[in-house]
Amino acid sequence: MKDVDKQARLAEKLRENLRRRKAQARGVKAEAAGQGTEAPPESAD
Known part of the structure; x- marks a missing residue:
């Protein structure tokens, strides 16, 4: 029974x-995808 408990804890x-x-x-x-766009996007007023 101990092995089952140990395996369950290990799996979790x-x-x-x-x-x-x-x-x-x-x-x-x-x-990494956002590194090229450091300036904030312009707002569309």
Whole structure:
């Protein structure tokens, strides 16, 4: 029974880590895409 609990905890940690890494990768991609446009967009009055 201990092995099952250990595997369940490990699986949850791995899923959490993967979610965090995916979110971080999305943030890095968004930041890299926005580097060319440092000036704010002009407002259309």
